[in-house]
Amino acid sequence: MTTSIKKIGVLTSGGDAPGMNAAIRAVVRACAFYNVECVGIYRGYQGMIEGDFKEMGPRAVKNIINKGGTVLKSARSKEFMTTEGRQKAHANLKENGIDALVVIGGDGSFTGAEIFNSEYKFPVIGIPGTIDNDIFGTSHTLGYDTALNTVVEAIDKIRDTANSHNRLFFVEVMGRDAGHIALNAGIGAGAEEILIPEENLGLDRLIDSLRKSKESGKTSSIVVVAEGDKIGKNVFELKDYVEENMPEYDVRVSVLGHMQRGGTPSCFDRVLASRLGVKAVETLLEGKTNLMVGLLQDKVTLTPLEQAIKGQSRVDAELVKVSDIISI
Amino acid sequence: MTTSIKKIGVLTSGGDAPGMNAAIRAVVRACAFYNVECVGIYRGYQGMIEGDFKEMGPRAVKNIINKGGTVLKSARSKEFMTTEGRQKAHANLKENGIDALVVIGGDGSFTGAEIFNSEYKFPVIGIPGTIDNDIFGTSHTLGYDTALNTVVEAIDKIRDTANSHNRLFFVEVMGRDAGHIALNAGIGAGAEEILIPEENLGLDRLIDSLRKSKESGKTSSIVVVAEGDKIGKNVFELKDYVEENMPEYDVRVSVLGHMQRGGTPSCFDRVLASRLGVKAVETLLEGKTNLMVGLLQDKVTLTPLEQAIKGQSRVDAELVKVSDIISI
Amino acid sequence: MTTSIKKIGVLTSGGDAPGMNAAIRAVVRACAFYNVECVGIYRGYQGMIEGDFKEMGPRAVKNIINKGGTVLKSARSKEFMTTEGRQKAHANLKENGIDALVVIGGDGSFTGAEIFNSEYKFPVIGIPGTIDNDIFGTSHTLGYDTALNTVVEAIDKIRDTANSHNRLFFVEVMGRDAGHIALNAGIGAGAEEILIPEENLGLDRLIDSLRKSKESGKTSSIVVVAEGDKIGKNVFELKDYVEENMPEYDVRVSVLGHMQRGGTPSCFDRVLASRLGVKAVETLLEGKTNLMVGLLQDKVTLTPLEQAIKGQSRVDAELVKVSDIISI
Amino acid sequence: MTTSIKKIGVLTSGGDAPGMNAAIRAVVRACAFYNVECVGIYRGYQGMIEGDFKEMGPRAVKNIINKGGTVLKSARSKEFMTTEGRQKAHANLKENGIDALVVIGGDGSFTGAEIFNSEYKFPVIGIPGTIDNDIFGTSHTLGYDTALNTVVEAIDKIRDTANSHNRLFFVEVMGRDAGHIALNAGIGAGAEEILIPEENLGLDRLIDSLRKSKESGKTSSIVVVAEGDKIGKNVFELKDYVEENMPEYDVRVSVLGHMQRGGTPSCFDRVLASRLGVKAVETLLEGKTNLMVGLLQDKVTLTPLEQAIKGQSRVDAELVKVSDIISI
Structure with missing residues (x-):
């Protein structure tokens, strides 16, 4: 791990989904494992603007892997859609020594991350979290x-x-x-x-x-x-x-x-969240940015955020046919 | 057991509720235990009118104690509200040698049972089955x-x-x-x-x-x-x-x-259904009729069907107060 | 409410059981409702001896009604079986201004409460919490x-x-x-x-x-x-x-x-816990002591702790018979 | 579809697993869809030897997609390990006009299928069903x-x-x-x-x-x-x-x-079972044999039974590492 990243912020944004807590836990513990600090940012981008931060060590995330919702809470932030909002957010990150961001959410959240990165060259990695499974670049989103x-x-x-x-x-x-x-x-x-x-x-x-x-x-x-x-x-x-x-x-x-x-996440979502959370931290520490970690063909992969946002997640034609056959 | 009852019919009527299958099972097995025959009547009173009957031995009800819904199906029957409908139903029962009825359902179903009894002196016992718990004479209805x-x-x-x-x-x-x-x-x-x-x-x-x-x-x-x-x-x-x-x-x-x-019945509903089903058969075999078996103060009890129909099940004032206190 | 009680301590002791958290929540909120302070005592009697206390307002118990286990943790305390242990415990309570105790646990826990009361005239109320349902004076214990x-x-x-x-x-x-x-x-x-x-x-x-x-x-x-x-x-x-x-x-x-x-408590256990928790606080505030709150014939009742400890909870003979009949 | 297959037999063998019923349902319905007959064979190879068969139309498998276990029951058959046993089994299949087999089970069951095919040139397709996920050629077995x-x-x-x-x-x-x-x-x-x-x-x-x-x-x-x-x-x-x-x-x-x-199968297992069941029938109708249908990289695939039996399903090294990191 060759970057100068010392402190990673993590937030959940958009609609909540089961597995988000497991992902937060994985991010926090991977930070501890790789000896970087971790800061939880409450209420998504809005909390970033308001400086609603909390240092999180590995024990701070105990007993949340099986909880639905998100302990960091989520919100949609209109203010973050403005230049001023993002400026405040950036100032807060700098003030708190935060070097990089993990954003857990859907395509709206990733769009915010992309813009923020383009303005401030701030390293960002996305983790797809939404029950809708409508994100390109991953066969499964958290909560699906x-x-x-x-x-x-x-x-x-x-x-x-x-x-x-x-x-x-x-x-x-x-x-x-x-x-x-x-x-x-x-x-x-x-x-x-x-x-x-x-x-x-x-x-x-x-x-x-x-x-x-x-x-x-x-x-x-x-x-x-x-x-x-x-x-x-x-x-x-x-x-x-x-x-x-x-x-x-x-x-x-x-x-x-x-x-x-809502609801207790399935084993699949907990394991997926754990894998993606670890990979998100590792990817930042490798000096990469503007990527989404996802699952493709059972392997953890990286997809440019831009593609994840613009691409389309399609339903499998085979499934449509199977559905027709077995409902006979 | 001193009656001349040789064959008992059992039906489910009105809205279905988890635990109805457990009650059917208990009725069928109690009949076997007391050496009387048992006939399942499909689709409530409508099946009685149409002669939709099936002999049920103890193995016929295996593996249903944990199933929601009712294997005998349920229906609302307009025809049973007519004299002709009930006449047909009675003829079918006689033809099949059915001596007595166990009716699993709510107050509408009990009203039908009462009228049927008043016209034909046909022994009937009710088992309260509805998720709404709105039956007088029992602290708990099946499914609640x-x-x-x-x-x-x-x-x-x-x-x-x-x-x-x-x-x-x-x-x-x-x-x-x-x-x-x-x-x-x-x-x-x-x-x-x-x-x-x-x-x-x-x-x-x-x-x-x-x-x-x-x-x-x-x-x-x-x-x-x-x-x-x-x-x-x-x-x-x-x-x-x-x-x-x-x-x-x-x-x-x-x-x-x-x-x-719907859904798999809770242990409470399964046990309650088993107790009420057994008691319904025993009550018929003791020569009694026009009663509802129910649970009052943790004991299986008998309430006249008429009271069960007319009486009102009230919410507990203590609970309203508890709700106010703990939502502070 | 006529007593001079100003601060109530609550603890869980013995084996944990689903519903204990719902009972803690009810005790804390009933205290708030009746304007007395509430203190959570960690790890049962052992925490009482070690002064492991925490003030609890109504928001401190949010989102625990559906959690298994006990947020106050539980432990068995050998030290509390000694005169010195109980002396330390009493000193800690006095020092913290705690006037009365709610003990959530089984008969072992109640025995400790009884002895403590006999030595220090300290008001105690028990709430039966154990999955075994082996407590006299209540048809249902928390968690059963x-x-x-x-x-x-x-x-x-x-x-x-x-x-x-x-x-x-x-x-x-x-x-x-x-x-x-x-x-x-x-x-x-x-x-x-x-x-x-x-x-x-x-x-x-x-x-x-x-x-x-x-x-x-x-x-x-x-x-x-x-x-x-x-x-x-x-x-x-x-x-x-x-x-x-x-x-x-x-x-x-x-x-x-x-x-x-373990596990998420059933609705029954959550409601029972809420009722017993509220009643425990009200009973203390009425100046009573050495009682267990319980459920008998669907009503919340009071049983002397001594009876609860010595009495025997029996299985219902009707159930044994029902079991024989329906397994035919 | 170019084969002369007119009637397909389906059986479950070895340890049962959630999703087997959903697979049986899919095989039966796919047969109906493609206008071939379907016969359920009870108790695995033992039922094949004893001629324990039942014709199954699409309605015969209603309401089983969500049931654990297997409605066809399972058994281990020592007799099928003998030449005589397999001879009897083959005679029964011929007598009933069964042209091809779908075997739902683990590697032991597949070995039996392979031998049977080698002796009688009988078309067989395997569906991997075991909670252990220890079958080569599929990322997921039914029930896992x-x-x-x-x-x-x-x-x-x-x-x-x-x-x-x-x-x-x-x-x-x-x-x-x-x-x-x-x-x-x-x-x-x-x-x-x-x-x-x-x-x-x-x-x-x-x-x-x-x-x-x-x-x-x-x-x-x-x-x-x-x-x-x-x-x-x-x-x-x-x-x-x-x-x-x-x-x-x-x-x-x-x-x-x-x-x-046991237990109600997860959505994943139900969908997987549906896909594999349909594909098994389609594969037989395409004139293929000695293959296992499985899931690799999210796609339904075919693996020679021989490889499925001999190959080894490995745990993912990435998961071992993730486990180490997040348990910090």
């Missing part, structure tokens, strides 16, 4: 695997009652403009149909598919709908549409909502 | 304890993200016109305020309470709202009202929905 | 309901593999000399046999029962064994004995162990 | 991800009580001769040390490490031990050794046992 388990557990419960009553349920799940959660959790939950932004099934085909389901002997059905779905109707309008066109169905809606963002 | 755990687990997840962002969440929970789920899960989840139908807090006091919360240093808050709350606004209107009056708050809404009705 | 759920969830998993292989499993559960956990979790998990200290089934009857199980068509079986069972063999010896006498069985053993003591 | 979550949840509970009492826990986890579960779950659970067969830490270094832990301020510790660990002592001997050498520690042991093999 946990959210998938949360969603399938919730749909398992809904299926109990759907089965008992021969009902059709529309279940809306998160994911912003990406269908990753809907597609994977839909397959995992044994959904009959999955509506995602990337594939516009169309209303007619949905009705067709439900008719076939019924004819094939299915007595209850689950349709998983991504919040960003482009079918042109929200989940409550979908219910109305189906009820009009298939009056034989008793249709219900469930919007899973914010519980998808 | 499980639903409480489902709700607190969901709110625990929501709290992760509420804490990370300093937010206020309104969480709507089930319970029809009763505040049991809201009050108990609200206490269990550490809610700042709990809005239940039995206590009209009023909008002004809600705002007052949230102001005090904020002043006392709380940075995030959960308000649990019972679906039958009488405050005069639904949960989305509440959000708007609070945002207007307290613009400093970032308010979110989560409606937990149907996942509350 | 959670432990039951932990055990049935573990056995549900074991049953998956038992069913897949037609195996017999002996599962040892906690409970010290009491069979509460084994009996209730055994019923909840659908166990074929339950061996508890209170009922000596005998080895011959066990073999008989397993034979009947097999003849009745059961292809796999779970036998739940309480750790304090008096059958004269430990769970591994039981395995050997059954394998010798029933070579057709593939027998396995699982000792669930310490995971039974 | 679920087992990791089961283990970290159990250790989370143990940590509650470890923290409350300042204890050292040795937790033994499954994995046969592979350290995958121990290493990943150990990192996920925040273990201080992880003992795996692939790395012999040695007793002296273990003591050293625990000493450093203590000095660094850790008050409780978890050591995760793989069942196949080569340190020369079992987990109870380890306890004794540490207590002798570090009398300041209160050491406990927990052997997690068979609960690791």
Whole structure:
């Protein structure tokens, strides 16, 4: 490790996600391992502007690996979008001797990091943390695997009652403009149909598919709908549409909502967070900057932040086909 | 056991609830134990009318004690509300040699059982099964304890993200016109305020309470709202009202929905279901009828179905007070 | 509230149990509500002797209601069994202006409290906290309901593999000399046999029962064994004995162990802890002492500590019968 | 699809694993999708010998995607290791018109499949199902991800009580001769040390490490031990050794046992099982044989069964290093 970095700041920004605490813990402990100091920055960029800092030794992060949310809290900062805001932030970092930053968040957070770096040549490394899995350059973002388990557990419960009553349920799940959660959790939950932004099934085909389901002997059905779905109707309008066109169905809606963002992280997310947190510190200490650490083909990799921001994370076409086959 | 009962029918009716399968299992096995036959009736009273019956021996109910929903399925039957419907149902029972009925459900289901008994002198025993805990004559209905755990687990997840962002969440929970789920899960989840139908807090006091919360240093808050709350606004209107009056708050809404009705039953619900199922069979075999088996003061008890239907299950005033004290 | 009590100390002692944190939170907040100060005492009586104290305001206990273990930590203190130890402890309390104690723990902890009160006329109230449910004067101890759920969830998993292989499993559960956990979790998990200290089934009857199980068509079986069972063999010896006498069985053993003591408390335990914590403070403020707060017939009650220590918590004979019936 | 395959048999063999049911479901439904018949073979190769078959249409596998264990049951068959056994098995397949086999299991099961193919030119495809993740040619076996979550949840509970009492826990986890579960779950659970067969830490270094832990301020510790660990002592001997050498520690042991093999599969395992099940059928229909479907670098791939059996699945050196760094 050849850099002159002596103190690394770490922050969480944007929507919180399970595994962020495990990543904070890994960053803090990797700093201790490599003999650099570590400072926790509260409430993302806003805390950077307000100087809301706290020195963190390895014991400061004990018993957080299994906690949802983020002990450093998160916030969206309008002030950081201004030159003045970033100036204040930079002054605070300098005053506190902070040499480099690890930013845990999504593409909005990475954009802030990029701009900050371009203005102040401040070393920054990003760790992708969002349940939506919509970041280019990593097969998995922190929190995504946990959210998938949360969603399938919730749909398992809904299926109990759907089965008992021969009902059709529309279940809306998160994911912003990406269908990753809907597609994977839909397959995992044994959904009959999955509506995602990337594939516009169309209303007619949905009705067709439900008719076939019924004819094939299915007595209850689950349709998983991504919040960003482009079918042109929200989940409550979908219910109305189906009820009009298939009056034989008793249709219900469930919007899973914010519980998808929380919860004890899965083992996968804890391990991923630990790997990415360590790698982020090592990458800074190697003198690199403007990179996102991520997981590609099971290996920890580096992707330029710029690509991570601009690139698009696509759903796997094979999965769409698998979904069609196994819902027969 | 002195009756001439030789074959008992068992059905689930109304909304399904975790623990119904455990109760079915207990009824079936108690029949085997006491050497009477047992017949499962599918889809509640509707299946009784349609003759949708199945003989059930003790092995037929293996591995269902831990399953949510009901293997006998449930339905609401308009036909059973007619004299003709009940006539058909009675004819089917006679034809199949069924002497007595165990009805697992809520007050609507019990009303059906009462009328059926009054017309045909058919022995009936009720087992209270509903997550809402709104049945007089039992401290706990089947599924209630499980639903409480489902709700607190969901709110625990929501709290992760509420804490990370300093937010206020309104969480709507089930319970029809009763505040049991809201009050108990609200206490269990550490809610700042709990809005239940039995206590009209009023909008002004809600705002007052949230102001005090904020002043006392709380940075995030959960308000649990019972679906039958009488405050005069639904949960989305509440959000708007609070945002207007307290613009400093970032308010979110989560409606937990149907996942509350499903899931693996808790140990409490499994044991309760086992006790009530056995007692229902024993009570029929003792020649009694028109009773609900329930739990009062930790003991299995009998309550006339008429009282169970007309009586009111009240929330405990001590709990309301405890909630006020610990949310300080 | 008429006493001169101005500052209450709270400690956890003996084995930890889920719900202890919820009880600490309730004690701290009830103190705030009634305008008395509250001091957390770390590591039970040992911390009292060493003066390991911390003032606790209502915000100090935020976000702990859902945490297993105890934030005040627990310990067994040999020194507190000596006159000198208790003298030091008393001096520390006086020095810190602590007027009264809430002790969360089991009968050993209550015995310490009783002796301390008899020597120093120091007001003490006990809250029963142990997963074993072996305290007289309360139908439920803190942590018991959670432990039951932990055990049935573990056995549900074991049953998956038992069913897949037609195996017999002996599962040892906690409970010290009491069979509460084994009996209730055994019923909840659908166990074929339950061996508890209170009922000596005998080895011959066990073999008989397993034979009947097999003849009745059961292809796999779970036998739940309480750790304090008096059958004269430990769970591994039981395995050997059954394998010798029933070579057709593939027998396995699982000792669930310490995971039974931890975990997120159930809603029941959180609500119970909240009620008992509030009542403990109120009871002290009413000038009472040497009492245990508990739950009897669904109501919060007071039992003299002496009775709580000497009395015996019995398993319900009805449950033993139910277990026999439903395992047919 | 160009083969003459008209009927595919599917079986589960060896130790069961969560996700096997989801794989069975995917095989059955893919057969329906591609218009070939599907037959479930009970109890692995033994059922093949005994002709324990059942035709399975797409509705036969409803509501099993979320169930642990295997609805087809599993068994180890000594008879299948004989020429006569395999002859009987082959005769049964022919008699039932079964053209090809999907074998879900571990390397023992694959060896059986290979031999069977070499003798009868019978098309076989393997799906790796075992919690141990010890199969070459796939990054993940079915059940492995679920087992990791089961283990970290159990250790989370143990940590509650470890923290409350300042204890050292040795937790033994499954994995046969592979350290995958121990290493990943150990990192996920925040273990201080992880003992795996692939790395012999040695007793002296273990003591050293625990000493450093203590000095660094850790008050409780978890050591995760793989069942196949080569340190020369079992987990109870380890306890004794540490207590002798570090009398300041209160050491406990927990052997997690068979609960690791069961439970509701994680979303990951359900999706993986769905993908592999579909691919297994497609591969047979493409006229291929003697291959294992697996996941490599996030893609479904084919590996010759022979390699899958002989190759070795290694733990990732990066993970060992990460574990060292974050347990500082």
